[in-house]
Amino acid sequence: MKTLQVDLGQRSYPIYIGSRLLEQADLLTRHIRSKQVLIVTNETVAPLYLQQVLDNLSDFVVETVILPDGEQYKTLDYLNRIFDTLLTHKFSRNASLIALGGGVIGDMGGFAAACYQRGIPFIQIPTTLLAQVDSSVGGKTGVNHPLGKNMIGAFYQPQCVIADMSVLSTLDDRQLSAGIAEVIKYGLIREPDFFAWLEDNLESLLDRDVEALAHAVERSCRNKAEVVAADEKEADVRATLNLGHTFGHAIETGMGYGSYLHGEAVAIGTCQAADLSRRKGWLTDADVERIIRLFKRARLPVEPPAALDANRFIELMAVDKKNVDGNIRLILLKSIGEATLPVGVEKALLVATLNGYGRKG
Amino acid sequence: MKTLQVDLGQRSYPIYIGSRLLEQADLLTRHIRSKQVLIVTNETVAPLYLQQVLDNLSDFVVETVILPDGEQYKTLDYLNRIFDTLLTHKFSRNASLIALGGGVIGDMGGFAAACYQRGIPFIQIPTTLLAQVDSSVGGKTGVNHPLGKNMIGAFYQPQCVIADMSVLSTLDDRQLSAGIAEVIKYGLIREPDFFAWLEDNLESLLDRDVEALAHAVERSCRNKAEVVAADEKEADVRATLNLGHTFGHAIETGMGYGSYLHGEAVAIGTCQAADLSRRKGWLTDADVERIIRLFKRARLPVEPPAALDANRFIELMAVDKKNVDGNIRLILLKSIGEATLPVGVEKALLVATLNGYGRKG
Numbered sequence: 274m275k276t277l278q279v280d281l282g283q284r285s286y287p288i289y290i291g292s293r294l295l296e297q298a299d300l301l302t303r304h305i306r307s308k309q310v311l312i313v314t315n316e317t318v319a320p321l322y323l324q325q326v327l328d329n330l331s332d333f334v335v336e337t338v339i340l341p342d343g344e345q346y347k348t349l350d351y352l353n354r355i356f357d358t359l360l361t362h363k364f365s366r367n368a369s370l371i372a373l374g375g376g377v378i379g380d381m382g383g384f385a386a387a388c389y390q391r392g393i394p395f396i397q398i399p400t401t402l403l404a405q406v407d408s409s410v411g412g413k414t415g416v417n418h419p420l421g422k423n424m425i426g427a428f429y430q431p432q433c434v435i436a437d438m439s440v441l442s443t444l445d446d447r448q449l450s451a452g453i454a455e456v457i458k459y460g461l462i463r464e465p466d467f468f469a470w471l472e473d474n475l476e477s478l479l480d481r482d483v484e485a486l487a488h489a490v491e492r493s494c495r496n497k498a499e500v501v502a503a504d505e506k507e508a509d510v511r512a513t514l515n516l517g518h519t520f521g522h523a524i525e526t527g528m529g530y531g532s533y534l535h536g537e538a539v540a541i542g543t544c545q546a547a548d549l550s551r552r553k554g555w556l557t558d559a560d561v562e563r564i565i566r567l568f569k570r571a572r573l574p575v576e577p578p579a580a581l582d583a584n585r586f587i588e589l590m591a592v593d594k595k596n597v598d599g600n601i602r603l604i605l606l607k608s609i610g611e612a613t614l615p616v617g618v619e620k621a622l623l624v625a626t627l628n629g630y631g632r633k634g
Numbered sequence: 635m636k637t638l639q640v641d642l643g644q645r646s647y648p649i650y651i652g653s654r655l656l657e658q659a660d661l662l663t664r665h666i667r668s669k670q671v672l673i674v675t676n677e678t679v680a681p682l683y684l685q686q687v688l689d690n691l692s693d694f695v696v697e698t699v700i701l702p703d704g705e706q707y708k709t710l711d712y713l714n715r716i717f718d719t720l721l722t723h724k725f726s727r728n729a730s731l732i733a734l735g736g737g738v739i740g741d742m743g744g745f746a747a748a749c750y751q752r753g754i755p756f757i758q759i760p761t762t763l764l765a766q767v768d769s770s771v772g773g774k775t776g777v778n779h780p781l782g783k784n785m786i787g788a789f790y791q792p793q794c795v796i797a798d799m800s801v802l803s804t805l806d807d808r809q810l811s812a813g814i815a816e817v818i819k820y821g822l823i824r825e826p827d828f829f830a831w832l833e834d835n836l837e838s839l840l841d842r843d844v845e846a847l848a849h850a851v852e853r854s855c856r857n858k859a860e861v862v863a864a865d866e867k868e869a870d871v872r873a874t875l876n877l878g879h880t881f882g883h884a885i886e887t888g889m890g891y892g893s894y895l896h897g898e899a900v901a902i903g904t905c906q907a908a909d910l911s912r913r914k915g916w917l918t919d920a921d922v923e924r925i926i927r928l929f930k931r932a933r934l935p936v937e938p939p940a941a942l943d944a945n946r947f948i949e950l951m952a953v954d955k956k957n958v959d960g961n962i963r964l965i966l967l968k969s970i971g972e973a974t975l976p977v978g979v980e981k982a983l984l985v986a987t988l989n990g991y992g993r994k995g
Contacts, residue, residue, distance in 0.1 A: 391788055418721055
């Protein structure tokens with residue numbers, strides 16, 4: 274097991290990365306402060322891992338909320354079900370909330386913990402690759418609104434994150450690929466050697482080789498932790514983690530939450546950002562090809578949905594959190610391994626990418 | 635005008651206290667960062683003061699949310715109306731939210747600002763005495779849940795607070811008295827001289843003498859600011875600000891939000907806490923009489939509602955945020971001017987107060 278410390282002063286916390294971590298009760302219980310524990314999970318994960326976590330908590334008063342599985346349930350209404358359970362059982366301010374599931378469960382569980390009695394302790398057990406490399410680091414929590422993704426939320430840090438590679442054995446192929454999309458992102462924005470490592474080791478990741486997965490998770494979390502430690506509240510460099518996300522969020526919102534996985538939308542969005550970076554004169558044609566090829570090998574979509582035309586994209590991108598006074602700002606690439614801070618983009622170039630990249634005939 | 639600085643490191647902010655402050659546009663605009671401004675207010679305050687604030691913001695893009703007036707609307711559903719407006723108008727992360735109203739508007743506006751895009755700048759213009767002395771200092775924001783008051787929220791600091799004594803001229807008598815209940819609390823928990831000043835100057839406050847009101851607001855805010863600066867997240871001494879509130883919240887929840895004003899419930903709850911402090915051997919009979927007399931002179935209720943018996947009180951008090959593992963803890967008084975930290979209470983004594991204090995026959 275590796276332990277990666279996320280350095281945020283008083284809010285620092287460890288990420289445990291390794292195999293069969295759910296069998297180690299102590300990893301979990303050392304971070305719990307009182308007898309009251311709420312587990313938030315979903316209908317897919319509960320039959321697989323809930324009992325294992327409950328077995329670790331036999332000395333505690335444990336309640337469970339099992340939500341339906343999917344981004345379309347990441348709403349204020351479903352969040353309120355968590356509050357209902359906490360209040361029905363009179364949970365106090367020192368009760369702990371464990372989020373057992375993918376990114377949606379982590380975001381909702383974290384936001385519920387942030388808001389319940391203005392903040393209770395929170396532990397993340399991410400069960401998808403995406404959640405292990407992305408939503409488990411950085412403290413971003415929240416829910417969606419019909420008019421925009423992740424528009425309601427809080428920055429809130431967990432007590433610890435338990436990233437168990439063993440749980441990835443039950444992850445379906447599509448979810449695994451979606452997680453790899455975010456892994457590739459870390460190579461693209463700040464570590465060219467890791468991007469090259471991914472080109473060499475992609476098949477091992479797709480084969481769920483535990484060593485390769487642990488390396489990918491550790492490199493991704495370390496990169497993200499360094500960025501977040503430098504800029505917790507996203508004043509500048511943290512925004513680079515959003516490479517591909519402004520396009521990606523537009524795809525998720527525009528197509529309806531749940532039709533594309535987050536990582537799939539980010540894969541497409543990153544290819545669009547790469548295309549726009551080429552039009553800016555920063556990436557070469559060969560760079561863009563290399564990026565698209567790696568996403569394709571990871572069995573990810575790389576072309577925007579035909580149903581969203583350029584106007585609709587721009588409309589959806591106008592509510593992005595990076596924007597200033599309504600002007601669209603994007604993270605682009607200076608090279609493979611170096612992202613820009615958010616930059617305003619000439620509308621003609623953006624339209625050229627939206628109409629020109631990945632559009633057939 | 636007096637300026638009181640609330641000292642919270644990077645989150646420090648000024649409270650402006652004086653007359654005719656709404657006429658000074660610069661007090662407001664110096665704290666706004668971008669063109670986008672949302673004003674959240676209610677149906678009572680809007681006809682009185684909204685235009686005055688709008689006149690100060692002629693250079694900005696201003697949207698307004700007007701909520702119905704009352705504690706019963708402090709819910710997630712009404713909070714969502716604020717998000718709807720922010721998103722419909724594509725407000726960015728550097729947009730400002732102005733809460734123009736009493737405690738309910740301050741709590742909801744502040745919580746909306748805390749959550750929208752994980753936090754946007756927020757300015758408080760409290761229009762009731764209660765909000766000026768209580769909810770404008772300390773960063774507590776949030777909404778109610780059917781099972782408990784203020785159970786969903788965040789700690790979130792404003793950019794500034796504009797406490798204009800002139801707006802108190804239109805406050806109805808019952809609201810004025812409710813505010814005085816919280817003012818009396820500051821004397822009781824930590825400043826015996828201020829309690830004595832209130833005994834001498836209560837009629838001036840009831841007559842809305844601007845000088846007396848400004849003094850009361852300034853002393854209250856200074857006391858609260860000192861407590862909050864010492865303990866922002868309510869690890870210990872901040873809990874003393876909750877004198878009377880555990881009983882009071884039970885009254886508000888048990889009788890239905892809106893039947894008692896918050897300050898009215900706190901007045902009753904503080905008398906109950908004083909009675910329990912006497913049973914603990916800390917206050918004398920004369921102390922308790924002195925406390926009850928001042929609340930009565932302020933035209934506040936001092937007896938618990940007959941509809942809530944001791945069992946129902948205890949049931950309602952069991953969800954209080956100060957509790958640990960479900961055990962009720964209360965703030966009591968060692969003397970007039972000195973509060974305890976949260977203490978566990980022998981159930982027999984609590985029942986004696988609930989059955990014995992203020993119950994006829």
